[in-house]
Each structure stands twice: as structure tokens, then as C-alpha cells.
Amino acid sequence: MAHDEFSLIRQWxxxxxxxxxxxxxxxxxxxxxxxxxxxEMEVVACCDAMVETVHFLKKTMNPSDIGYKAVISNVxxxxxxxxxxxxxxxxxxxxxxxxxxxxxQIYEGIYEACQAYGVRVIGGDTVSAPDAxxxxxxxxxxxxxxxxIRRSQAKPGQLVFVTxxxxxxxxxxxxxxxxxxxxxxxxxxxxxxxxxxxxxxAQIKAGRLLLESGACSALNDVxxxxxxxxxxxxEASDVSILVDAATVPIHDEVREYARHVEKxxxxxxxxxxxxYQLVGTLAKxxxxxxxxxxxxxxxxxxxxxxxVGKSQEAKLMLQRDDQQLPLPKAGFxxxxxx
Amino acid sequence: MAHDEFSLIRQWxxxxxxxxxxxxxxxxxxxxxxxxxxxEMEVVACCDAMVETVHFLKKTMNPSDIGYKAVISNVxxxxxxxxxxxxxxxxxxxxxxxxxxxxxQIYEGIYEACQAYGVRVIGGDTVSAPDAxxxxxxxxxxxxxxxxIRRSQAKPGQLVFVTxxxxxxxxxxxxxxxxxxxxxxxxxxxxxxxxxxxxxxAQIKAGRLLLESGACSALNDVxxxxxxxxxxxxEASDVSILVDAATVPIHDEVREYARHVEKxxxxxxxxxxxxYQLVGTLAKxxxxxxxxxxxxxxxxxxxxxxxVGKSQEAKLMLQRDDQQLPLPKAGFxxxxxx
Numbered sequence: 001m002a003h004d005e006f007s008l009i010r011q012w013x014x015x016x017x018x019x020x021x022x023x024x025x026x027x028x029x030x031x032x033x034x035x036x037x038x039x040e041m042e043v044v045a046c047c048d049a050m051v052e053t054v055h056f057l058k059k060t061m062n063p064s065d066i067g068y069k070a071v072i073s074n075v076x077x078x079x080x081x082x083x084x085x086x087x088x089x090x091x092x093x094x095x096x097x098x099x100x101x102x103x104x105q106i107y108e109g110i111y112e113a114c115q116a117y118g119v120r121v122i123g124g125d126t127v128s129a130p131d132a133x134x135x136x137x138x139x140x141x142x143x144x145x146x147x148x149i150r151r152s153q154a155k156p157g158q159l160v161f162v163t164x165x166x167x168x169x170x171x172x173x174x175x176x177x178x179x180x181x182x183x184x185x186x187x188x189x190x191x192x193x194x195x196x197x198x199x200x201x202a203q204i205k206a207g208r209l210l211l212e213s214g215a216c217s218a219l220n221d222v223x224x225x226x227x228x229x230x231x232x233x234x235e236a237s238d239v240s241i242l243v244d245a246a247t248v249p250i251h252d253e254v255r256e257y258a259r260h261v262e263k264x265x266x267x268x269x270x271x272x273x274x275x276y277q278l279v280g281t282l283a284k285x286x287x288x289x290x291x292x293x294x295x296x297x298x299x300x301x302x303x304x305x306x307x308v309g310k311s312q313e314a315k316l317m318l319q320r321d322d323q324q325l326p327l328p329k330a331g332f333x334x335x336x337x338x
Numbered sequence: 339m340a341h342d343e344f345s346l347i348r349q350w351x352x353x354x355x356x357x358x359x360x361x362x363x364x365x366x367x368x369x370x371x372x373x374x375x376x377x378e379m380e381v382v383a384c385c386d387a388m389v390e391t392v393h394f395l396k397k398t399m400n401p402s403d404i405g406y407k408a409v410i411s412n413v414x415x416x417x418x419x420x421x422x423x424x425x426x427x428x429x430x431x432x433x434x435x436x437x438x439x440x441x442x443q444i445y446e447g448i449y450e451a452c453q454a455y456g457v458r459v460i461g462g463d464t465v466s467a468p469d470a471x472x473x474x475x476x477x478x479x480x481x482x483x484x485x486x487i488r489r490s491q492a493k494p495g496q497l498v499f500v501t502x503x504x505x506x507x508x509x510x511x512x513x514x515x516x517x518x519x520x521x522x523x524x525x526x527x528x529x530x531x532x533x534x535x536x537x538x539x540a541q542i543k544a545g546r547l548l549l550e551s552g553a554c555s556a557l558n559d560v561x562x563x564x565x566x567x568x569x570x571x572x573e574a575s576d577v578s579i580l581v582d583a584a585t586v587p588i589h590d591e592v593r594e595y596a597r598h599v600e601k602x603x604x605x606x607x608x609x610x611x612x613x614y615q616l617v618g619t620l621a622k623x624x625x626x627x628x629x630x631x632x633x634x635x636x637x638x639x640x641x642x643x644x645x646v647g648k649s650q651e652a653k654l655m656l657q658r659d660d661q662q663l664p665l666p667k668a669g670f671x672x673x674x675x676x
Contacts, residue, residue, distance in 0.1 A: 025484070
């Protein structure tokens with residue numbers, strides 16, 4: 001029995017066999033993997049967990065989506081340092097409610113995401129769980145020595161920007177929780193929303209453009225909602241930030257769906273999360289050059305506000321119509337005590 | 339509320355703040371950590387998960403032991419490559435049944451183990467779980483370029499050795515499941531057994547001696563029981579292995595406890611696991627030199643068998659008294675479907 005189960009795990013991870021070379025000395029299948037970053041590069045390391053009932057439900061995510069998204073959320077963290085993702089370690093805890101076929105599909109999603117971003121699965125652990133499925137992925141990447149973009153160098157007078165659109169994933173989740181089917185490959189009226197939630201895109205290209213520009217002072221990925229991410233930038237840099245509500249990039253389909261269900265799309269943007277866009281700051285003098293680079297590469301890039309001043313206490317303010325309102329931190333927070 | 343919980347997490351990981359330097363460019367608190375291995379070194383990466391009810395119960399492990407052991411099981415994997423452990427990423431999923439104080443103690447154990455092995459916590463994820471506590475740790479280490487000890491180079495005629503004693507952790511678990519208290523710091527008749535289970539030791543020193551000797555052809559750590567580990571060496575190297583039962587190093591206290599509860603201590607040694615000793619093979623011509631090195635460093639080292647031949651199908655045999663018996667693979671296996 002144990003033997004059969006080991007065979008199953010081997011089958012799930014079979015695509016990782018024989019992937020040595022190009023910096024990887026020992027791949028999956030030994031006590032540990034061994035690799036070297038390129039001589040001019042440092043290693044970037046991050047880790048994100050997804051838990052059934054907390055981060056997803058079977059009704060909101062197909063098994064392959066769960067695997068896909070667990071990889072993306074980590075690749076996104078590497079993007080937020082300006083790096084490139086290289087390797088993944090996958091720790092999965094499976095309960096008896098999950099069939100071998102569903103587990104196979106989770107791995108299909110993991111490998112699909114890995115292939116899309118040039119990542120190799122080099123290790124991990126497969127264990128049983130009493131109930132909820134847990135998936136914890138570590139992604140290791142590379143960034144040029146001394147060039148990683150931190151979140152703590154935002155300066156007064158700098159512009160605040162965000163890539164792509166925000167709030168789309170939260171709108172997708174809202175839709176899926178209404179009972180919209182999670183089946184993939186079906187043409188649906190709100191396909192952009194569902195895809196944003198189930199198959200998010202990590203902004204590696206945007207991160208690389210920002211690193212190469214040398215213009216970006218502070219950068220985060222939008223995993224916990226724009227408000228939470230902007231608070232992190234403000235606190236790490238000891239500054240205050242003013243965001244202009246009218247400029248926050250909301251996808252047309254999200255606006256339309258929001259009207260349909262009578263919601264404020266800005267709430268999804270600020271407190272939704274899992275958009276995996278990049279939000280950061282740069283000097284006004286760099287804006288035109290960076291903006292052109294983004295346009296040339298087809299990556300949407302929007303200025304949404306400004307770093308308004310050095311402050312004793314970090315603050316986040318929202319300009320909406322004629323009002324300036326404080327924007328509280330409490331966004332989507334995975335750690336709830338009950 | 340969310341704010342308070344973030345404060346708690348910060349408190350648990352506060353000892354990791356400001357640990358930059360000595361290869362670490364960006365520590366905990368950004369999207370990802372950034373580090374460089376020393377120029378002559380490669381990166382070693384591994385990941386192990388521990389799940390409540392599957393790998394531990396509150397009655398068998400104190401919270402600090404859970405954290406301690408989760409780090410050790412990974413440091414042990416690095417030791418089995420001949421490497422040195424450097425960094426850890428901690429992914430923890432906590433259910434409402436676990437108090438903030440218990441979580442604090444889990445982190446105490448994590449930091450205690452990290453300090454003992456020169457490991458810095460550089461990242462991770464803290465999320466909530468509906469029920470069982472899950473702890474998944476990634477450890478990143480270093481090993482001299484091209485020198486990592488794999489498990490696939492065992493050759494016919496080589497000796498099979500193991501460090502320290504085996505079966506002690508399983509005996510400790512047996513004792514703890516009988517209702518022995520898990521409280522730490524109490525003098526008990528079977529303290530060696532309980533310590534082996536709750537506070538295992540990773541064999542970094544032994545791994546380094548083996549790497550420096552250049553004599554070790556195949557190496558594993560004993561996480562899943564000696565039978566399972568020997569099977570892995572045999573299968574990865576396409577050889578058969580013969581173990582002499584009389585030579586397997588069982589601690590006197592384990593023998594005494596086994597008599598007391600009428601168990602065969604060899605069963606704990608072969609199918610218990612979590613001893614975190616190193617088991618491997620080396621050429622007979624190297625034995626004396628390696629043995630002296632181990633003795634000089636006070637690390638117990640015992641020859642328990644021999645690689646008996648290249649075979650179409652890997653085999654594991656046990657010589658016990660006058661009999662040779664096949665030793666089946668089915669050891670302690672964390673992945674059970676029900």
C-alpha cells in the first residue's frame with residue numbers, strides 16, 4: 001500500500017525527473033536539491049501557503065487552479081523584488097476527501113504555472129492531512145547582486161503606480177461564491193473575472209522593467225489588497241501616501257459586474273487582494289521613460305497617487321471626489337483567529 | 339483585529355529582524371528574502387511538513403518540540419547531502435484551538451533549533467487553518483560545489499554504516515503514546531527515549547566528516563526508518579544490501595524499555611523513523627580512516643552491513659542469527675490514504 005502511494009507521488013512529480021543542468025546540480029529525488037545561482041546573481045526566496053476553506057473552496061477553484069495559483073502567488077513575490085523565478089519546492093498535505101485524480105490535477109496546475117514562468121520543481125514533501133488540503137510552495141529565484149527592489153525606499157514627492165488592473169480577482173471570487181461554475185474552458189459572460197481569480201498572472205516582466213530602469217524605490221505585489229500593500233510601503237518607508245480614487249485602474253468588466261450586483265468596485269480593489277499586480281513608487285523625473293518602457297512592452301501601468309510627505313506616523317489617504325478620507329489598513333487578512 | 343494578529347506574528351518572528359549580513363542581503367519582512375551563497379558553495383534546498391494528528395499529537399509533543407523538530411528534520415536533510423544549514427522559511431497554518439501562547443512556544447522551538455545549527459529565519463507565511471495545525475519548513479544550506487553526497491553511488495563490496503543509534507525515537511513515541519507526560523525538563527526513567535522523539539539531533543558534523551573524507555558513495559538521513567532508507571539507497575544505486583541484525587546500534591535504554599514492554603527493538607530501528615541519523619556506504623579501504631575521524635570527533639559510527647552485489651532488482655536482506663530474511667520496504671510512511 002505504502003508502495004502504491006509512493007508510486008502515485010512519483011507519478012505526480014515525474015515531470016521533474018532528469019531536469020538537472022543550467023545551474024541545477026541535484027534535482028528532485030534526493031534528500032535535498034542542489035543548485036548554483038549565476039555568478040552575478042543572488043538567490044531570492046519566498047514561501048506562501050494556501051489552505052482549503054481559508055484560501056479556496058472546491059466550488060471556487062478547480063484542483064488544477066489551486067496548484068497553478070499556489071505557484072503564481074510565489075512567483076509574484078519574486079517579481080516584487082525585481083527577480084526571475086527559477087525553482088519550486090512543493091509541500092502538500094492531502095486529506096482522504098481528495099482523490100488521486102484530483103491530486104494529479106493539482107500537480108498539473110503546478111507544472112503548468114512552472115512551465116509558464118520557467119520554474120523547475122526540485123523538491124517538496126507529500127503528507128496526509130486529517131481534513132483540509134494544505135499547499136505550501138517555496139519559490140527560489142535570482143536577482144542581480146545588490147539590485148533587489150525593497151519596499152522601504154519610498155520618498156516624498158514620488159509617484160505611486162500600479163500595474164494592470166486591481167479588484168478583478170475579488171470580483172471573480174464574488175461571482176464564484178454566487179454559485180457560478182468553476183469549470184474551465186467555458187465561455188462565460190464574466191470570464192475575465194473568473195480567470196483573474198483562478199488563473200492569475202505574475203508580473204515578472206514588469207518587475208524586470210522596473211529593476212532595469214533603476215527608478216523604482218519601493219515595490220510590493222498586490223496579494224492582500226491595495227490598501228494593505230500601500231500601508232506596508234508607507235510604514236516600511238516612514239511616509240504618507242495619497243491615492244486618487246478616480247485613477248485606480250478597474251477593468252470595464254469589473255465595473256459592469258459591480259453595477260450588476262450593486263457593489264463598489266473600489267472596495268474590491270482596496271480590500272480584495274490576490275490581483276498579483278505590482279504597486280510601487282518612483283521619482284517623477286523617471287516617469288516618462290518608465291512609462292514608455294511599459295507601453296513598448298504592452299504592460300499596463302497607471303499612476304494612482306503620490307508620496308505626500310515624511311511623517312512621524314505613516315498614513316494612507318484616499319482622494320475621492322472632493323473629499324480626503326483616511327484609508328484603513330484592514331484589508332483581506334489570511335490570519336484570523338476565529 | 340487584523341492589526342493585532344499581524345502584531346502577534348511580528349512578535350513571534352521578531353528575533354529575525356535585523357539579521358542581514360554574512361551573505362544575507364534582505365531578511366524577513368519584504369516580499370522575499372535575498373542571499374548569496376559563498377563563492378565556492380552551491381545552495382542546498384529541502385522542505386518537510388509536519389501535520390497535527392499525522393506526525394504529532396498534543397500529548398506526544400510540547401509546542402516548542404513541534405517547532406524544534408520541524409527545523410531538525412530539514413537540517414537533517416541538508417546533513418545527508420554533506421552540507422551546512424543556513425536559512426529557514428517557516429510556513430505555519432494555525433487553527434483556533436491553538437492559543438497565541440502555544441504559537442509563541444512553537445516559534446521558541448523553531449528559534450532554539452535554528453540557533454543550535456546556525457540557521458536564520460528569513461521568511462515564511464502565517465495563515466489560519468480550520469482544524470489541524472500544519473507546519474512546513476524549508477531549509478536552505480550550502481555545500482562545496484560538486485561535492486554534495488547523493489544516494490545513488492553505492493557499489494558492490496562497500497560497507498554500510500549508520501551514525502549514532504536507531505529506533506530510539508520510535509521507542510520514545512511508544513512510551514509517549516502510553517500516556518507518559520510530554521512535559522520538558524523533568525527527570526524521567528526513559529529520558530533518552532523521550533528526548534530522541536521530541537528533541538532529535540541532526541548529524542551535520544557527521545555529514546561534514548563524510549564529505550571531507552571523500553569516501554562516502556551514498557547517504558540518506560533516517561527519517562522514515564532504516565529499512566525504508568536502505569531501500570532508497572539500494573534502488574537509487576541499483577544494488578542489493580545485506581544488513582547484520584546483531585550490529586544494528588540500539589541504545590541500552592531502548593533495549594531495556596523494549597524488554598519492559600515486550601517489543602522487538604529492531605522493529606523500531608527498521609520501521610520507526612525520525613532518528614535523523616545518517617546511513618550510507620563507503621569503500622572498505624576508507625573504513626579505518628573514516629572510523630578514526632568519527633572517533634576523534636566523538637560521533638558514534640557503526641558498520642551494519644555490506645553492499646552485496648549489482649542486481650537487476652534492488653534487494654534488502656537481513657542476516658539474523660542463522661537466517662537471511664528479505665526485509666520489506668514498508669516502514670513508517672507518512673502518506674496514508676485513509
